[in-house]
Amino acid sequence: MKTLLALVLVGVSSFALADEVKTAAAQPVVEQYDYSTNLDIARVISLSTLPNVCEVVPATMTYEDHQGQRHTIEYRAMGDGCSQG
Template sequence: MNFSKIALILVLGSTAAQAFADDNYSSAASSPVPVETYTDAAKPDIEKVVSITEAADQCAPVPVQMTYEDSHGQRHILQYQVMGTGCSNG
């Protein structure tokens, strides 16, 4: 899966992530899940997006984290860079 497809999945998934958020997330958050850093070579097995953190209010690339479940039901946290929300268009 190339980067543009993953970016599209992340954008579409972020709009609906809160609607599909798992009620058991708070109990799963108590168990330590290692944070994986996204690379171009990564091929994450994303079955269900649980949550995505909001981007910082800066005009620069900032890290965000996506919590997702793979096809085996295991939770993962993937950290990747997005453009912050602090840029003005004028």
């Protein structure tokens, strides 16, 4: 009975590990943007929401290039809390 329980636990843990690997592979690698980065943007999929602060904050953009590959870049942007007056 203990052997059967051990086999069941090993089987369940290997399924959990396989699911975790699949999830990690499905998420794109976040690239750091700088001014020398050449961007090939065919379609913007999502932009992160900028907080209501008056300072530079991290932001992300997920886009699709002209070959259909998805990319996610992280860049720095000014928050939405600055007033012009």
